[in-house]
Amino acid sequence: SAQDVTIDNYSVNSFGQVQLSIQAQEGKYYVLHAQHSSTFNWATSMAIGVSGTMVISEPAEAYPLEKYSITEHDISNPEDYDGDGIDDITEFNNMPTDSPFNFADPIDISDGSTSIPDEETFMTLATVNNVGWAPFLDDQLYVKFGILDRDTPEPKVYFINSNTYTIHASFWNGIDATVDGDDSSGEIVFNPSVILPSGVVGTYSFNFSFGDAKNFEATQKTYELLVASMPFLQNNINHFIGQNDEDSHLDNYAADFEGSRIEVVLESDVFAEINYIPFHEAEGYGFFKHMQDLNDTPGSRDIVLYDALPNSLPRVGGIITSVIQTPLSHVNLRAIQDNVPNAYIANPLDNDEIANLLGGYIYYKVENEQFEIREATLSEVNEWYEDLRPTEPQIPVRDLSITEILPLDEINFEMSSSFGAKCSNVATMRTFDLPSGTIPDGFGIPFYYYDEFMQFNNFYEEVQVMIDNSAFQNDINFRIQRLKDLRRDIKSAPMPQWMLDDLQSMHDDFPEGTAVRCRSSTNNEDLPGFSGAGLYTSKTQYLDEGHISKSIKQVYASMWNFRAYEERDFYRVDHFMAAMGLLCHTNFQNEQSNGVGISIDPIYETEDTFYLNTQVGESLITNPDPNSVPEEILLYEDPLQGGGYLVLRLSNLVNPGELVMDQVYLDQLRDFLTVIHDEFSILYGVEGAEGFGVDIEYKVTAQDLLIIKQARPWVSFWANVNADNDLGVTAIVAPQSSSSLGNSELVTATIANQGLNDISAFELELMVDGEFVESITTPQTIQPFDEADFQFSTPQDFSITGDYSVTVSVSHPADEYENNDTLNIVL
Numbered sequence: 001s002a003q004d005v006t007i008d009n010y011s012v013n014s015f016g017q018v019q020l021s022i023q024a025q026e027g028k029y030y031v032l033h034a035q036h037s038s039t040f041n042w043a044t045s046m047a048i049g050v051s052g053t054m055v056i057s058e059p060a061e062a063y064p065l066e067k068y069s070i071t072e073h074d075i076s077n078p079e080d081y082d083g084d085g086i087d088d089i090t091e092f093n094n095m096p097t098d099s100p101f102n103f104a105d106p107i108d109i110s111d112g113s114t115s116i117p118d119e120e121t122f123m124t125l126a127t128v129n130n131v132g133w134a135p136f137l138d139d140q141l142y143v144k145f146g147i148l149d150r151d152t153p154e155p156k157v158y159f160i161n162s163n164t165y166t167i168h169a170s171f172w173n174g175i176d177a178t179v180d181g182d183d184s185s186g187e188i189v190f191n192p193s194v195i196l197p198s199g200v201v202g203t204y205s206f207n208f209s210f211g212d213a214k215n216f217e218a219t220q221k222t223y224e225l226l227v228a229s230m231p232f233l234q235n236n237i238n239h240f241i242g243q244n245d246e247d248s249h250l251d252n253y254a255a256d257f258e259g260s261r262i263e264v265v266l267e268s269d270v271f272a273e274i275n276y277i278p279f280h281e282a283e284g285y286g287f288f289k290h291m292q293d294l295n296d297t298p299g300s301r302d303i304v305l306y307d308a309l310p311n312s313l314p315r316v317g318g319i320i321t322s323v324i325q326t327p328l329s330h331v332n333l334r335a336i337q338d339n340v341p342n343a344y345i346a347n348p349l350d351n352d353e354i355a356n357l358l359g360g361y362i363y364y365k366v367e368n369e370q371f372e373i374r375e376a377t378l379s380e381v382n383e384w385y386e387d388l389r390p391t392e393p394q395i396p397v398r399d400l401s402i403t404e405i406l407p408l409d410e411i412n413f414e415m416s417s418s419f420g421a422k423c424s425n426v427a428t429m430r431t432f433d434l435p436s437g438t439i440p441d442g443f444g445i446p447f448y449y450y451d452e453f454m455q456f457n458n459f460y461e462e463v464q465v466m467i468d469n470s471a472f473q474n475d476i477n478f479r480i481q482r483l484k485d486l487r488r489d490i491k492s493a494p495m496p497q498w499m500l501d502d503l504q505s506m507h508d509d510f511p512e513g514t515a516v517r518c519r520s521s522t523n524n525e526d527l528p529g530f531s532g533a534g535l536y537t538s539k540t541q542y543l544d545e546g547h548i549s550k551s552i553k554q555v556y557a558s559m560w561n562f563r564a565y566e567e568r569d570f571y572r573v574d575h576f577m578a579a580m581g582l583l584c585h586t587n588f589q590n591e592q593s594n595g596v597g598i599s600i601d602p603i604y605e606t607e608d609t610f611y612l613n614t615q616v617g618e619s620l621i622t623n624p625d626p627n628s629v630p631e632e633i634l635l636y637e638d639p640l641q642g643g644g645y646l647v648l649r650l651s652n653l654v655n656p657g658e659l660v661m662d663q664v665y666l667d668q669l670r671d672f673l674t675v676i677h678d679e680f681s682i683l684y685g686v687e688g689a690e691g692f693g694v695d696i697e698y699k700v701t702a703q704d705l706l707i708i709k710q711a712r713p714w715v716s717f718w719a720n721v722n723a724d725n726d727l728g729v730t731a732i733v734a735p736q737s738s739s740s741l742g743n744s745e746l747v748t749a750t751i752a753n754q755g756l757n758d759i760s761a762f763e764l765e766l767m768v769d770g771e772f773v774e775s776i777t778t779p780q781t782i783q784p785f786d787e788a789d790f791q792f793s794t795p796q797d798f799s800i801t802g803d804y805s806v807t808v809s810v811s812h813p814a815d816e817y818e819n820n821d822t823l824n825i826v827l
Contacts, residue, residue, distance in 0.1 A: 002031075002071040002072065002073055002079060003071065003072045003073075004069065004070070004071060004072075005022050005023075005024075005030065005070040005071065005072050006022065006023070007020050007021070007022060007065065007068065007070060008021045008022060008023065008053070009021035010065040012062045013057070014198055014199070015198045015200060015234045015235045015236075016061050016062060016198060016235045017057045017058065017059070017060070017061070017062055017234065017235050018057055018058060018062035018063065018068065019055050019056075019057055020032070020055065020056045020057070020068060020070065021053055021054070021055050022053075022054055022056065022070060023052070023053060023054075024049040024050055024051070024052065024053070024054035024072075025049050025051060025072075026049055026050060026051045027049065027074065027075050027076065028049035028072050028073060028074060028075060029046060029047065029048050029049055029072075029073050029075055029078070029088065029089065029092075030046065030047050030048075030049060030054070030056055030070055030071065030072055030073070031043050031045075031046050031070065031071050031073065031081065031088075032044050032045045032046070032047075032056050032057075032058055032068060032069075032070055033068065033069045033070070033071065034058070034063060034067055034068060034224075035067050035068075035069075036067075036220060036224050037217075037220065040220070040221065040224070042101070042224055042225070042228060043081055043100070043101045043228060044058040044059070044060070044101075044224070044227070044228050045057065045058040045059065045228075045231060046088065046092055046100055046101075048075070048092075049072075049075075056070060058227075059227050059228075059230055059231055059232070059233035059234070059235070059237075060223075060224075060227045060233065060235055060237070060261055061235050061261040062261075063261065073088065075089055078090070081100055081101055082099075082100065082101055082102055082103045082154075083103065083154065084102075084103050084104075084105070086098060086106075088100040094106075095113075095115045095117040096109070096113035096114065096115045096116060096117055096121045096159075097109070097113060097114065098114060098115070099114045099115035099157070099229045101228045101229060102114045102115065102155075102156065102157045102225075102228075102229050103149070103154040103155060103156045104148075104156035104157055104158055105156075107158070107175055109124065109125075109161065110161055110164055111160075111161055111164060111165075111171070111174055111175055112125060112158050112159050112160040112161045112164075112165075112171065112175075113125065113158075113159045113161075114157060114158060114159070114229065115159070115229040115230070115231075116143070116159050116229065116230045116232070117230075117231055117232060118232045118643050119232060119643045119646065120643035120644075122143060122188075122190065123643075123659075124161075125143045125159055125160070125161050125162060125163070126141050126142060126143045126162060126163075126190065127141070127142065127143075127162040127163045128140065128141050128142075129162070129166060136207075136211055136240070136242055136243075136267050136270075137187060137189070140189045140190075141189065141190045141192070142162065142187040142188060142189040142190065143159055143160065143162050143187065143188045144159075144160040144162045144165065144168060144171070144185070144186070144187050144188075145157065145158065145159050145160060145184075145185065145186060145187070145188060145206070145226065146158045146160060146168050146171065146172070146184070146185045147183050147184035147185070147222060147225060148177065148183060149183065150183030150184050150218075150221055150222065150225070151183060151221065155183075155221075155225055157225050157226065157229055158171070158175075159188075159229075162187075163655075168185045168209070183218075184208065184218070184221075184222040184225075185208070185209050186206060186207045186208040186209050186222075187206070187207055187209075188204055188205070188206045188226070188237075189204065189205045189206075189207070189240065190202060190203075190204055191203045191204070191205060192632075192646065195606070196236060198234075198235070199606075199607075200234045200235070200236045201606050201634065201646060202236065202646055203236045203237065203238065204230075204233065204236060204237040204238075205237070205238050205239070205240040205265060205270075206222070206223065206226060206237060206238075206239060206240065207239070207240040207241065207242065208222075210242060210244075210245075211240065211241055211242015211243070211244065211245055211267060212241075212242070212245050213241050213245040213246070213248045213249035213252075213253060214253070215252075215253050215256070216253055216256035216257055216260070219239060219253075219257075219262060220260070220262060223237075223239060223262050238262070238263040238264065238265050239262050239263065239264050239265070240265050240266075240267070240270065241264060241265070241266055241267065242267050243266070243267040243268050246266050246267065246268060249264070249266075275345065275346035275347075276343060276344065276345055276346070276370070276371065277324060277325075277343060277344040278342075278343045278366045278367065278368055278371070279325055279327065279332045279335065279342045279343055279344065279366075280332060280335040280336050280339075280340070280341065280342040280343075280366065281341070281366050281367055281368060282318075282335070282339050282340055282341040282342075282365075282366060283341055283363070283364065283365035283366070284303065284317045284318040284340050284341050284363075284364055284365075284384070285301075285303075285317060285361065285362070285363055285364075285376050285380055285381040285384040285385070286301045286302050286303035286316070286317025286318055286361065286362065286364070286381060287299070287301055287302050287303065287317075287359075287360070287361055287362075287381075288302075288303050288305070288357050288358050288359065288360060288361070288362045288364075289302045289303070289304055289305065289358075289359075290305045290349075290358055291304050291305060291306050291307075291310070292307070294306075294308060294310050297314065297476075297480055297562050297563070298313075298314065298316050299314075299316075299476055299566070300314065300315045300316065300317070300385075300566050300569075300570045301316075301317050301381065301385060302316050302317055303316065303317045303318035303319075303320070303362060303364050304316050304318070304319055304320070305320045305321075305322070305348060305349075305358075306319070306320070306321045306322070306323070306331075307321075307322050307323065308323060309321060309323060309325060309329060309331055310331065312330060312535075312563060313330060313331055313334050313563065314535075314562065314563030314564075314566045314567060315334070315338050315563075315566055315567050315570050316334075316338075316340065317340060317364075317385075318340050318341040318342070318364040318366075319331060319334075319335055319340065319341070319342040319343075320342075320343060320344075320345050320348055320364075321342075321343075321344050321345075322344070322345065322346065322347060322348055322349075323344070324344050325342075325344060327603045327613070333715060336715050336716050337715040341364050341365060341366035341371075342366065343366045343371055345371065353373070354373055357373060357374075357375060360375060361375070361376045361377065361378055361380070361381050362374065362375060362376050363375075363376040363380065387819055389570060389571070389572060390571055390572050390722060390723060390816065390817055391816075391817060391818040391819065392572070392723075392816050392817075392818075393572045393573075393574055394571055394572050394573045394574065394723070394816070395573075395574050395577050396523040396524050396573060396574065396577050396578055396579070397417040397523060398417065398447055398451075398523050398577050398578075398579045399415075399417040399418040399447070400418070400446075400447055400448045400451055401418065401448075402415065402418040402419070402446045402448060403446070403448045404446070404502075405443050405444070405445050405446070405449075405502055405503075405505075405506050406419075406443065406444050406446070407441075407442075407443055407444075408423075408426065408427040408430055408440075408441060408442050408443060408444060408583075408585075409427070409430060409441075411423065411424055411427035411428075411444045412424065412427065412428060412431075413425070413427075413428040413683050415427075415444075416523075417523065418446045418447055418448070418581070419444040419445075419446050419447070419521060419581040419583075420447070420520075420521030420522050420523055420525070420579075420580075420581035420583075421521070421523075421525065421712065422519060422520070422521035422522075422525065422583055422710060422712070423444040423519075423521035423581055423582070423583040424444070424521075425680075425710070425711045425712060426439060426440065426583055426585075426709070426710065426711070427444060428679075428683070429676065429679075429708060429711060432675050432676065432679050433675055434672060434675060434708070437705055437707075438672065438705075438706065438707065438708055439707075439708055440585035440586060440707065440709060441585060441586075442510075442516075442583065442584045442585030442586065443506050443509070443583075443584045443585075444521070444581060444582070444583060444584070445503075445506075445552070445581055445582040445584065446581055447523065447579035447580070447581050449499060449502075449552075450556055450559075450579050450580040450581070451579060452496065452499065453493075453495060453496075453499065453553075453556060456494075456495070456496050457489075457490075457493045457494070459486075459489070459490065459493070460576060462486065462489070463486070463560075463575065463576070464576075466482055466483075466486065467575070469482070479562070479565075480562050483560050483561070483562050483565055484562075486557075486560050487557040487558070487560050487561070488557075490553055490556055490557040490560070491553050491554055491557050493553065495549050495553070499549075500547065500549055503547070503548050503549055503552060504547065504548070506548070506584065507541070507547075507548040510586065511586075513543065514586050514587070515540055515541060515542050515543060515586070515587040515589070516540070516541040516548065516551070516584055516585070516586065516587060517538065517539075517540050517541075517584065517585055517586070517587040517588075518538060518539050518540070518541055518548070518551045518552060518554075518555050518582050518583075518584050519538040519555075519582060519583040519584070519585075520536035520537060520538050520555050520558060520580060520582065521580070521581040521582055521583045522536060522559065522578060522579060522580050522581065523577075523578060523579050523581075524567075524568060524573055524578055535561060535563055535564040535567055536555070536558045536559065536561065536564055536580075537554065537555060537557075537558035537561065538555060539551040539554045539555055540587045552582065555580065555582055556580050558580075559578065559580045588699055588701055588702075588707065588709075589702070590617075590618075590702040591617060591618060591699040591700060591701050591702060592616075592617065592700040592701070592702065592704070593614055593615065593616055593617065593660050593661055593699065593700045594614070594615060594617075594618065594697070594698065594699045594700075595612060595613050595614035595615060595630070595631075595660075595661075595697070595698055595699075596612075596613045596695065596696070596697055596698075597610060597611065597612045597613075597635075597669060597673055597695075597696045597697075597698060598610065598611040598612075598693050598694070598695055598696075598714055599673045599674075599676060599677035599693045599694045599696070599714075600677075600691070600692070600693035600714065601634060602691075602693060602714060602716055606634060608636065608637045608638065608641075609634040609635060609636055609637065609646075610634070610635040610637065610669070610670065610673045611632075611633075611634060611635075612631075612632070612633040612634075612635055612666075612669065613630045613631070613632055614630060614631045614633070614651070614660045614661055615630040615631065615651055615653065615660065616651060616653040616654060616660055617653075630651055631651040631654075631659065631660045631661075633645050633646065633659075633666070634646040635666060635669060635670050635673070636670075637670065637674065639667065639670060644663075644666065644667070644670070645666055661700060665700055665706050668706050669698065669706065672696075672698075672706070672708060673694075673696065676694050676696060676708070676711055677693065677694050680694050680711065680713070684713065685784070686717075686784075686785065689717075689785055691716070691717045692713070692714070692717050693713070693714035693717060694711050694712070694713060694714060695711070695712050695713070695714045695715070696708055696710060696711045697709050697710040721754065721755060721756060722754065722755075722816075722817040722819075722820075723755055723815075723816035723817040724755050724756045724757050724816065725755045725756075725757050725759060725812070725814040725815055725816050726753070726754045726755035726815060726816060726817040726820070727751055727752070727753060727754070727755070727759055727762055727782070727810045727812055727815055727821070728751070728752050728754045728810070728817075728820030728821065729749055729750070729751060729752075729808050729809065729810050729820065729821065729822060729823035730750045730751070730752045730787065730820075730823070731749065731750040731823070732747065732748070732749050732750075732806055732808055732823060732825050733748050733749065733750055733789060734746065734747065734748040734791075735747070735798065735827065737827055739801065741798035741799060741827075742797075742798070742799050743795070743797040743798070743799040744795040744796075744797070745795060745796045745797075745798050746791050746792060746793070746794075746795060746796070747766055747768075747791070747792045747796060747806060747808070748789050748790065748791040748792070749764065749766075749789070749790055749792075749808040749823070750787055750788070750789050751764070751782065751787060751788055751789075751790060751810050752782070752786070752787035753782040753783060753784050753785065753786055753787065754785075754817075754820065755784060755816070755817075756784050757784065757814075758781050758782070758783050758784070759781070759782055759812055759814065759815075760779060760780060760781035760782070761777065761778070761779050761812070762777075762778065762810055762811065762812040762815075763775055763776065763777045763778075763810070763811050763812070764776040764777075764778070764790055764792070764808065764809070764810055765808070765809045765810075765811070766792045766794070766806075766807070766808055767805075767806075767807040767808075767809075768796055768804060768805065768806055768807075769804060769805050770805065773792070773794050773796070774792050774793065774794040776790060776792065776793075778790065798827065803826050803827070804826070804827040805824060805825075805826060805827075806824070806825050806826075806827050807822060807823070807824040808822070808823055809821055809822040809823075810822075
């Protein structure tokens with residue numbers, strides 16, 4: 001028989017759930033009861049006993065201690081709490097078919113369930129189905145529920161398979177239920193993009209049918225019965241009321257909900273018109289241009305407005321789209337890489353304050369809750385861009401010492417200076433502990449071949465003449481056409497015979513009947529702080545296209561794509577040291593799905609998760625069709641957490657409620673991303689660095705094989721990297737402004753290594769009110785992404801009340817970026 005148990009300790013966890021400590025025993029199980037009202041006591045959770053101190057919780061918000069009681073029961077002789085003829089232990093072990101606190105008879109999962117023990121079960125039952133009678137459910141993921149005999153001692157709770165049944169009546173007929181009065185029916189909606197202050201990602205909202213408002217007693221009974229059979233909840237479910245019944249709730253019932261543990265949300269608040277989504281928070285200046293023709297090419301100082309997403313984008317000053325983007329679209333990756341503002345704004349030209357600024361210079365700022373657009377002066381624009389550009393020419397590393405095409409298995413990570421990071425990263429992943437076939441096999445063509453081809457045809461000389469032309473420098477349309485002419489010349493130019501022979505030999509080594517994918521791999525893409533996404537062109541050599549040199553030259557020509565040239569020019573990259581390598585592997589056709597994954601969660605910034613965007617077949621994530629909605633998933637590092645993954649958004653190209661990728665591929669991706677992240681963090685020398693991630697592209701092939709086809713550093717981690725060697729003064733930490741400063745204050749400054757290489761033996765200089773005070777030369781080494789404080793030894797007299805100008809500078813002969821070398825504050 002049941003025995004009452006003493007509660008030793010009461011506390012509340014970070015999710016707001018109760019934690020009750022008891023002294024437990026093995027061979028026992030424990031039931032937590034809550035006194036919800038004077039007439040309503042119900043079991044809220046059940047736990048199997050362990051020997052010693054044990055903590056029991058429940059799915060909803062904590063009540064005060066006096067509301068709880070705990071009973072102890074024998075596992076060998078279990079009770080039947082709900083009186084349905086099946087004992088508690090049997091039902092506990094048989095969820096979701098059964099539930100120990102639910103009088104409902106078991107039903108087949110194709111019809112529904114009597115409990116939802118985990119998120120996986122919710123996903124099995126859930127659907128996206130737009131219905132005319134409840135517009136607030138449109139495009140939402142939800143599970144229907146029904147409760148019979150709600151207000152009797154034997155309530156029966158059903159979670160309906162909403163893929164099988166569109167309306168409640170069909171479900172009742174399907175299970176042959178006798179309905180004498182449907183006491184409660186409605187839906188439970190999943191809100192994947194909501195992150196609670198507690199850190200819980202994703203919330204649930206239950207509503208009565210049609211969004212009706214009911215009195216507190218009916219709502220409370222429904223809420224508590226649902227929650228008792230949803231043990232996976234983390235105090236993350238609320239009650240939704242439709243707009244048509246909001247006044248009824250506010251006028252008649254709202255006061256009764258105050259002080260309860262039921263959070264009420266109103267449709268007018270939840271579904272206020274979404275007219276703004278910030279994708280990358282930043283600010284910028286530029287010429288405001290409406291890009292009505294996707295074939296037009298903007299300049300690097302343009303702030304562009306698009307009504308459809310372009311397939312590629314050069315460097316621009318800022319981005320506005322009137323269509324919703326994806327976080328991993330090329331457009332947003334460019335915004336992140338270049339740290340320019342990017343947002344979706346609904347119908348922006350309907351706003352005269354925006355429309356009237358077209359064709360002029362503007363200031364544009366994207367923030368989390370709002371954006372700012374105002375007129376700007378040409379002098380503001382010029383000053384802004386001069387500060388952004390590197391102060392010195394950038395010389396990309398180009399090693400021409402490797403003069404042969406090599407199999408990927410003979411290329412290592414350090415060979416990126418000869419083959420490009422894309423090629424060397426794929427080759428390097430073939431050495432990781434990944435299943436055979438996960439990483440494509442193939443060949444790398446080194447920079448040497450590109451350089452020899454350019455010299456053989458005197459293209460370097462042609463490029464020099466082109467760049468020196470004043471029309472090329474000052475007329476964007478002339479520059480676009482002249483680069484197009486150069487690309488045409490490269491595609492039609494001859495290759496030396498030895499090069500043709502080497503390429504043919506490589507091509508012959510692929511299996512007969514294989515189409516070969518020839519992918520760009522330059523020395524200025526897929527690098528820390530510079531992804532190069534969308535700049536260069538890859539080509540497939542199909543079986544009927546003759547010599548593979550055709551595709552190789554097409555890729556070489558893309559070195560001179562307008563957007564690539566503009567990018568290098570803005571960053572002062574030496575065009576003559578830029579080089580094109582190639583990664584060649586078997587082409588994949590008719591894949592089941594493709595996607596992009598990040599070995600962290602850079603979008604919602606959750607911990608211990610991987611971020612995935614996946615779409616069906618060959619529908620691209622990076623350049624999505626305007627009507628294509630990809631599947632968005634947070635993959636837990638721990639496969640036992642929350643069923644292993646959290647679906648944030650379903651693809652609109654599969655059946656409602658379906659996932660694009662089967663569970664087996666999600667489990668594989670978890671393992672692959674873990675290995676890839678750990679290995680590359682070692683190779684890049686950033687082990688344990690906060691924010692480091694690896695961006696991968698993956699496919700599930702027609703042969704059911706999960707392929708990783710690319711890996712590169714996640715761009716935002718390196719967004720503030722302006723040069724390989726870069727020290728900056730980031731703060732003057734002492735003294736702080738105060739009315740009590742004395743006549744012997746010491747100045748301390750923070751110096752950060754914002755580059756990619758170790759830097760030591762640098763000099764610091766202190767000036768106060770424009771007068772030189774002291775310089776320090778220190779032998780200390782600061783590693784990339786690290787910082788250190790340095791104190792000057794000359795005391796300063798700040799005892800007289802007033803303002804003091806304090807300036808600290810850092811210098812080093814190898815420092816390649818000057819704009820952060822000096823910091824001035826007013827003390």
